[in-house]
Amino acid sequence: MNEKPTSRTRETLQILLANRLAVVGLCVLALLVVVGVIGEAVAPYGINDIDIANRLTGPSGAHWFGTDELGRDVFTRVLVAARVSLQVGFIAVGFALAVGVPVGLVAGYYRGTIDAVLMRIMDVLFSFPAILLAIAILAVLGPGIGNAMIAIGLVYTPIFARITRGSVLVVSEEVYIRAARSLGARDGRIILRHILPNVLAPIIVQTTLSLAFAILSEAALSFLGLGVQPPNPAWGRMLAEGRNFFQQAPWMGIFPGVAILVTVVAFNFVGDGLRDALDPKQKSVIESRGQSV
Amino acid sequence: MNDAILEVRDLTVRFGTKRGVAHVVNGISYTINRGETLAIVGESGSGKSVGVLALMGLLPQPPALVTGSVRYHGRELLDLPPREWRSIRGKGMAMIFQDPMASLNPVRTIGYQLIEPMEHHLRLKGKAAQNRATDLLDLVGIPSPKERLKNYPHQMSGGMRQRVMIAMGLACDPDVLVADEATTALDVTTQAQIVELVGRLQEKIGMAVIWITHDLGVVAGIADRVHVMYGGRFMEQASVDNLFATPRHPYTRALLGSIPKPGKERPAKLMTIAGMPPDPVLMPAGCPFAPRCAHADGARCDDTIPQMESLGGTHGAACHYPLEAKS
Amino acid sequence: MRAFLIKRIFQMLLALIGVSIVVFALMHLVPGDPVRVALGTRFDQDLYDSLRADLGLDRPLAQQYVSWLGGALTGDLGVSFRNGQPVTQLILERLPATITLAMAALFIALLVALPAGIISAVRSGTGLDYAVSAASQIGISLPDFWAGVMYILLFSLTLGWFPSSGYTQIGDGIGEWIRHIILPAMTVGLISGSIITRFVRSAVLEALNQHYVITARAKGLSEWQVVRRHVLPNAWIPIVTVVGLQLGFLLGGVVVVEVIFAWPGLGRLALTAVKDRDFTVLQGSVLYIAFMFLVINLLVDVIYARLDPRVRVS
Numbered sequence: 001m002n003e004k005p006t007s008r009t010r011e012t013l014q015i016l017l018a019n020r021l022a023v024v025g026l027c028v029l030a031l032l033v034v035v036g037v038i039g040e041a042v043a044p045y046g047i048n049d050i051d052i053a054n055r056l057t058g059p060s061g062a063h064w065f066g067t068d069e070l071g072r073d074v075f076t077r078v079l080v081a082a083r084v085s086l087q088v089g090f091i092a093v094g095f096a097l098a099v100g101v102p103v104g105l106v107a108g109y110y111r112g113t114i115d116a117v118l119m120r121i122m123d124v125l126f127s128f129p130a131i132l133l134a135i136a137i138l139a140v141l142g143p144g145i146g147n148a149m150i151a152i153g154l155v156y157t158p159i160f161a162r163i164t165r166g167s168v169l170v171v172s173e174e175v176y177i178r179a180a181r182s183l184g185a186r187d188g189r190i191i192l193r194h195i196l197p198n199v200l201a202p203i204i205v206q207t208t209l210s211l212a213f214a215i216l217s218e219a220a221l222s223f224l225g226l227g228v229q230p231p232n233p234a235w236g237r238m239l240a241e242g243r244n245f246f247q248q249a250p251w252m253g254i255f256p257g258v259a260i261l262v263t264v265v266a267f268n269f270v271g272d273g274l275r276d277a278l279d280p281k282q283k284s285v286i287e288s289r290g291q292s293v
Numbered sequence: 294m295n296d297a298i299l300e301v302r303d304l305t306v307r308f309g310t311k312r313g314v315a316h317v318v319n320g321i322s323y324t325i326n327r328g329e330t331l332a333i334v335g336e337s338g339s340g341k342s343v344g345v346l347a348l349m350g351l352l353p354q355p356p357a358l359v360t361g362s363v364r365y366h367g368r369e370l371l372d373l374p375p376r377e378w379r380s381i382r383g384k385g386m387a388m389i390f391q392d393p394m395a396s397l398n399p400v401r402t403i404g405y406q407l408i409e410p411m412e413h414h415l416r417l418k419g420k421a422a423q424n425r426a427t428d429l430l431d432l433v434g435i436p437s438p439k440e441r442l443k444n445y446p447h448q449m450s451g452g453m454r455q456r457v458m459i460a461m462g463l464a465c466d467p468d469v470l471v472a473d474e475a476t477t478a479l480d481v482t483t484q485a486q487i488v489e490l491v492g493r494l495q496e497k498i499g500m501a502v503i504w505i506t507h508d509l510g511v512v513a514g515i516a517d518r519v520h521v522m523y524g525g526r527f528m529e530q531a532s533v534d535n536l537f538a539t540p541r542h543p544y545t546r547a548l549l550g551s552i553p554k555p556g557k558e559r560p561a562k563l564m565t566i567a568g569m570p571p572d573p574v575l576m577p578a579g580c581p582f583a584p585r586c587a588h589a590d591g592a593r594c595d596d597t598i599p600q601m602e603s604l605g606g607t608h609g610a611a612c613h614y615p616l617e618a619k620s
Numbered sequence: 621m622r623a624f625l626i627k628r629i630f631q632m633l634l635a636l637i638g639v640s641i642v643v644f645a646l647m648h649l650v651p652g653d654p655v656r657v658a659l660g661t662r663f664d665q666d667l668y669d670s671l672r673a674d675l676g677l678d679r680p681l682a683q684q685y686v687s688w689l690g691g692a693l694t695g696d697l698g699v700s701f702r703n704g705q706p707v708t709q710l711i712l713e714r715l716p717a718t719i720t721l722a723m724a725a726l727f728i729a730l731l732v733a734l735p736a737g738i739i740s741a742v743r744s745g746t747g748l749d750y751a752v753s754a755a756s757q758i759g760i761s762l763p764d765f766w767a768g769v770m771y772i773l774l775f776s777l778t779l780g781w782f783p784s785s786g787y788t789q790i791g792d793g794i795g796e797w798i799r800h801i802i803l804p805a806m807t808v809g810l811i812s813g814s815i816i817t818r819f820v821r822s823a824v825l826e827a828l829n830q831h832y833v834i835t836a837r838a839k840g841l842s843e844w845q846v847v848r849r850h851v852l853p854n855a856w857i858p859i860v861t862v863v864g865l866q867l868g869f870l871l872g873g874v875v876v877v878e879v880i881f882a883w884p885g886l887g888r889l890a891l892t893a894v895k896d897r898d899f900t901v902l903q904g905s906v907l908y909i910a911f912m913f914l915v916i917n918l919l920v921d922v923i924y925a926r927l928d929p930r931v932r933v934s
Contacts, residue, residue, distance in 0.1 A: 123631075124638035127910050127917075129873030132890060136906050139894040140649045216763055220876050223765045224891065239766055243880075246769065247777055257766035264761035272757075351837055376842075383840030395831035400853045400929055409849070410839040445929040461839070 015277035022273025028266035036083040045073040047080050048231050056249040066251035068241065074252060077233035078259050084234050085263065088149050088218040088227070089211045095153030096160050096210065101203060103157075104164025105191055109172060119165065122158035130155045130213075131220060138226045148227040152217045156210050163206050167199035174198075201278035208274055212267035219260050235260045296326040298468050298501050299348075299386075304361035306340070306347045306525075308573075315573040318344045319525040320361065327468065330495065330502040332516035332533070334509060334548070338570045340525035341505050345471050349388050350378045365469075384414040387462035391474035393454035397446040403430075403457055404442030410464040429460040434490060452483035459491065466498065473505045488514050509548060513537060518607070521545050524571045524581025527601060531608040541610040544582045580613070588614055621932055624925055632918050639910045640692065644685050647903045655701070675900075688903075697904035702896050707904035710889060714905075717787050718885035721808075721878075722870035724801050728809030729816055729866065736813075737820025742847060744825055752817065759814025768807040768880040775803060785882040804881040808874050812866045819862040823855040830854070857927050864920030871916070872909030 016022050040047070051071030059066045065074035103122065107115040125133070134151040141147035171177060172195065180190050221227035222236030230237065235256040242252030306318035318340040325331050335341040346352045347359045350370065363370040365385065370378060387410075390396040398406060407426045411417040417425060423442070430438030433456040446454055455475060462470050472491065476484040492515055495502055504515055512519055512533060519536045521529045521544065529542035540546045547566045568585040571577055577584060583594040593613050601611045655671050656663065672678050675698070676687060691697060697707035740752035776784040782803050788796045827833070828851055836846045875887035886905055893902035925931040 120634060120638060123635050124642055127635050127639050127914050128906070129869050129909065129913060131873050131875055132887070132906060132909055135875065135891060135894055136643075136646055136902065139902060140646050212761065216761075219763050220765060223763075223876060224879065226894075236763075236765070239763075239769065243769060246773060250773055253766070253769055253773075257763060257770070260763045260766065261758070261761055264763075265758060268757055268761055349838060351834060379840045379842060381840070383838055388838040390831060390835060392831060396835045398832040398836070398850050398854065400857075400927070401850070406835075409836075409841070413840055413845075447930050458835075461835075 012274075012277045016273050019273040019276060021269040025266040025269030025273065028262060029270065032082055032086060032263060032266070035079055036086045039079040039082055043073075043076040043079050045076045047077055047233055048072065049076075056245060056252075058249070059251055065255040066249060068238075068249070068252050069245055074238070074255055077238060078235070078255050081233040081235050081238065081256070082259070082263075084145065084228055084232065085215050085218060085260075088145060088152065089215040092149045092152035092214045092218070093156060093207060093210045095150065096156035097203070097207060099153070100157040100160025101164050103161040104166075105168055105195065105199075107161065108165035108168025109187065109191055109195065111169075115165070118161070122161045125154065126158045126162075130217065134217060134221060135224070135226065138221065143226040143229065145228050145232075148218055148221050151221070152214050155217070156214060159206060159210065160203065163202050164199055167202050168195055171195050171198045205271055205275045205278055208267055208271035212264045212271065215267070216260065216264055297324050298327055298366060299325045299503075300362070300364040301348065302362040302364075304344060304347060304363065305359070306343050306352065307358045309356050309358070310574065313574045316576045317525050317573045318347065319576070321520075321522070321525075321527050323520060323527075323530070325469065325501045325503060327501060328495065328499045329518070330492075330504060330516045332504045332506060332512040332519045333522055334506060334512055334519055335522035336507055336570055338573075339522045340573075341522045342473050344522070344525075345388070345473055345503060345505055349382060349386060349471060350375075351382075351388075380414070383410045383467075384465040385467055386469045386471065387465070387467040388471040388473065389455070389458045389462045389475050392478045393451060393458050394446065394478075396458060397454055399446055401445075402442065403444050403446065403449070407442070407457065407461050407464060410461065414465045425464075426460075429463060430457070432463070432494070433457070433460045434486075435460075451479055452486065455479060455483075455487055456490070459487070459494070463494065463498070467500055469501045469503065470495075471503045471505070474507070475504075476511055477506070477508070484511065485514075491515065509537075521548065524576065525573065526581060526598075527611060528582065529610040529612075530601070535606075535608050539608075541604055541608065541615040542612050543586050543588045543614075543616060545610075546616060580611075588616075590614070621925060624931060625922065628918055628921050632914050635914055636911065639914070640689055640907060641685070643903055643907045643910070644688060646906075647899045648681060648684075692904075692907060697907070698900040700901050701898045702901070707901050710901060711886065711905055711908050714884055714886045714889050716789065717883055718871060718878075718887070720790065720797075721801060721804055721874065721883060721885060722867065724805035725809035725812060725870050725874075726863070726867055728805055729813035730863070732810065732813035733816035733820055737817040738824055738847070738852070740817075741821045741824035741828060742843070744821075752821070756814040756817040756821075759811055760818070762811055762814075764807055764811055764874070765876040765880055767811070768804065768877050771803050771807060772880070785880070787882070787884050804874075804877050804883055807877050807880075808870060812870065816859070816862055816866060820855070820859055823858040824851055826858075827851040827854040853927075857924060860923050860927060861920055864916055864923070868913040868916040871912050 049072060051067065053071065054063070054067050055069055055071040057063060057067045057071075063073050063075065065078060068074055068077075100122075103118050107118040128136070133155050134148075137151035137154060138147055141150065177190065177194055180194055218227055219234070219236035219239075222234040223240045225237075225240065228234035228237055238256040239253050242249065242256070245252055301324070302322045303320045304318060304322070305316075305320050308315040308317060321344055323331065333341045333344070343352065343357075347357070348363055348370075350373075352359060359371060361371065365381060370381070373381075397403075404423070404426055407429065408417075408422045411422050411425060426442055427438045430441055435441055435453060435456055441449075446457075449457070455478075458475075470491075475491075476487050479487065488511055491502060491504075494500075502515075504512070506512060516533045519531060519533050520527045521536070521542065523544050529536065529540065529545045531541075536545065537549070540549055544566075566585055571581045571584070577595065579593070579595040579597055580586070580589070580599050583589040586594065589595070590613070597613070599611045599613045601609045602615075603609050604615060655668060655675070655677065676684050679687075688698070695708050697711070699706055700710060736752045736756070740749040743749055772784045775781045782799050784803075786800055788800050790797045824847075828847075832850060833846055836850045837843075841849065872886060874885070875891050877883065878885045878888040879891065886909055890902055890905040890909070893899070893905065
């Protein structure tokens with residue numbers, strides 16, 4: 001029992017590292033995290049260094065991504081905005097995990113009324129298109145980055161609750177869980193020690209994929225003026241600002257968009273790679289194919 | 294040999310895998326005549342199913358690589374363009390499978406699936422096809438066949454579904470029916486009924502049957518001749534009576550020893566074969582059974598692959614040290 | 621089948637009540653006094669009091685909820701704080717733009733996703749499969765607002781093929797309508813299409829690995845006959861689910877694209893209402909969109925059950 005998790009982790013890692021796209025995604029993400037931490041220190045300019053004389057100039061040696069309508073360096077702002085995107089993504093998904101996973105564990109383990117009530121509440125949250133729910137929540141809480149995190153977190157909570165519950169329902173039927181129950185182990189202990197470790201795989205995969213979509217959502221909200229507030233740079237905001245100067249200075253919108261795209265693709269690559277490595281269903285397909293030979 | 298419908302010579306199937314080349318079927322040869330039943334017996338992993346899939350052209354190439362020769366009425370199948378092979382598959386040669394639930398399409402009616410090969414090969418449509426389908430269901434012993442045509446697979450029992458599969462196999466009057474573990478997924482009573490049904494149909498229609506199974510009990514009830522397969526090779530071949538009466542290959546003997554015989558006194562200990570079937574990627578250089586064989590000599594058996602030798606008549610064994618015939 | 625339907629409708633009604641409570645509660649948590657904000661500089665205590673009384677804001681919350689829900693059920697969602705127009709009328713005015721955009725986008729999505737998904741499953745492991753997978757991966761990761769702006773830059777500003785924004789009705793000429801709808805529809809349609817492509821691929825791949833496919837091949841059918849007659853009928857079942865989800869999303873979730881293309885749809889109505897603090901309009905439009913979303917989910921389940929004889933006949 002002690003040896004199993006580590007060998008499984010190693011096996012997962014091996015499969016993941018054999019997946020070229022997942023490795024590319026991991027490298028990009030590592031780079032992004034580094035940029036997020038030290039971006040401001042290594043950026044060539046200050047984020048709000050205004051240089052009216054050089055406003056709306058195209059990409060050049062001095063300004064790799066050009067300058068915006070106030071002469072600020074677009075490269076600097078794209079670099080620095082990486083931090084806020086990752087922050088919002090991680091905190092929002094962290095929120096969704098912190099609420100959704102316990103809800104799913106309790107609903108799946110106890111079933112019955114508590115399950116019905118909790119899952120109906122999740123269904124209600126699931127009945128709104130994601131962006132609309134986030135907008136409505138922000139209408140109540142007011143625009144801003146902290147509220148955007150809560151709004152996005154709430155939007156992604158029901159997914160985690162559902163996935164966790166679904167896996168718990170399956171795992172609870174396993175002999176060792178029933179054995180632990182009949183031996184009189186405490187519920188809390190069974191849930192944390194026996195069930196949670198066995199439902200982690202789909203949760204991890206969903207976490208990675210949700211990070212991608214949380215970052216997209218933050219960009220959309222910032223684009224609509226409901227997320228990160230000026231003068232702080234955010235990829236979505238920069239795009240919205242760039243839209244007004246689109247014909248003269250397309251670089252103002254192109255580069256932040258590329259940054260979003262690359263980040264989201266990287267998370268998706270890793271998420272897909274993890275799914276291939278962790279998802280027992282996919283794995284069993286591969287194994288059974290090997291056996292029929 | 295005018296009666297030979299199917300002649301298989303030196304059929305070999307290899308698969309490219311990540312670990313290396315898997316030698317799954319390693320040169321098997323047999324002939325099957327009109328109206329005859331040939332059983333191929335082996336454990337799972339012996340290559341028996343892959344061998345018949347190759348014969349039917351149902352192995353995707355790649356990853357499979359099929360070599361050797363399969364002659365159907367003297368016509369070489371392995372060189373045939375896919376289109377021409379398709380015109381034989383399901384018509385002259387039909388196949389039924391192990392799991393009748395999984396082998397029937399859940400979202401199509403029994404009628405649709407039964408009529409499909411008739412439409413495809415015989416250009417039979419509408420009322421005529423309906424009638425033939427009804428007759429076929431009747432033939433395989435399904436009550437109120439006309440109504441059953443509208444049913445979906447999930448509305449039938451396992452035994453009924455396997456009867457439907459057999460009816461589908463018979464749809465175009467094949468002269469060879471390949472049954473791949475056709476009774477394995479069924480309970481014992483139903484097994485017996487299906488075996489009996491195929492035997493009866495065979496007499497009536499005069500088709501040849503290749504019966505693939507791991508169950509020697511089934512073989513006794515149905516086959517004329519038996520080939521025992523292990524590690525992708527035939528270990529022994531004989532008429533069914535000879536095989537049960539005088540098994541000459543240690544593997545066959547072990548296999549027979551692992552089934553309890555009803556009626557007779559129970560042996561003190563049911564014999565089991567120690568060890569595992571060989572890994573197709575790491576096939577032994579010599580006899581594939583040598584690592585598990587009590588009679589292996591540790592030298593020749595490990596180095597040289599024994600060839601199939603006649604032991605008189607049609608009885609043959611691929612063993613350097615065939616057992617003495619005793620009863 | 622009937623029991624299944626009744627159960628689903630019951631579940632939907634339950635969810636709808638939950639949705640209405642959430643929407644109502646959200647709007648009454650909005651910070652700031654909406655009436656005061658609406659009056660702005662024209663503030664007058666008497667007018668303020670009478671407006672509050674008109675809107676029923678002086679009554680207890682539970683009472684307000686019941687009367688609001690009762691109104692909503694009879695098609696009365698109150699009047700806009702901003703311009704006094706009935707909210708139902710505002711929503712109905714916006715509906716054609718939203719529905720046409722959703723349909724056009726779904727059309728483009730399916731046009732791309734069905735062939736791409738099927739081919740990449742049937743030819744899985746080939747270069748074509750990898751190309752489709754890579755393209756759909758990028759499509760899924762594409763921010764819609766950025767893609768929309770890029771299309772405007774390319775097709776409108778540079779090539780001059782299509783107008784960069786605006787909406788015309790079908791009745792005013794089909795050519796103009798197509799010219800206006802194509803860029804916004806493409807923006808959301810290609811993203812939806814990428815998502816659907818992945819589902820189509822995995823659904824077809826899953827069906828291709830089933831035993832009945834070997835049975836079909838053993839009958840002598842060609843590979844495309846096998847796909848058409850046996851694989852697709854099974855693959856439709858999961859595909860319908862994701863297409864339905866996408867349609868629900870397209871009918872209510874394309875706020876950003878509506879903003880970019882100045883498309884007078886429901887999403888933009890809701891967003892404008894947020895900025896104007898026009899809470900009756902926001903309440904009404906969010907409730908309506910969620911309602912459509914639930915109805916479509918129900919329809920999906922019904923189609924799902926129709927397609928699957930294991931559910932239909934039992």
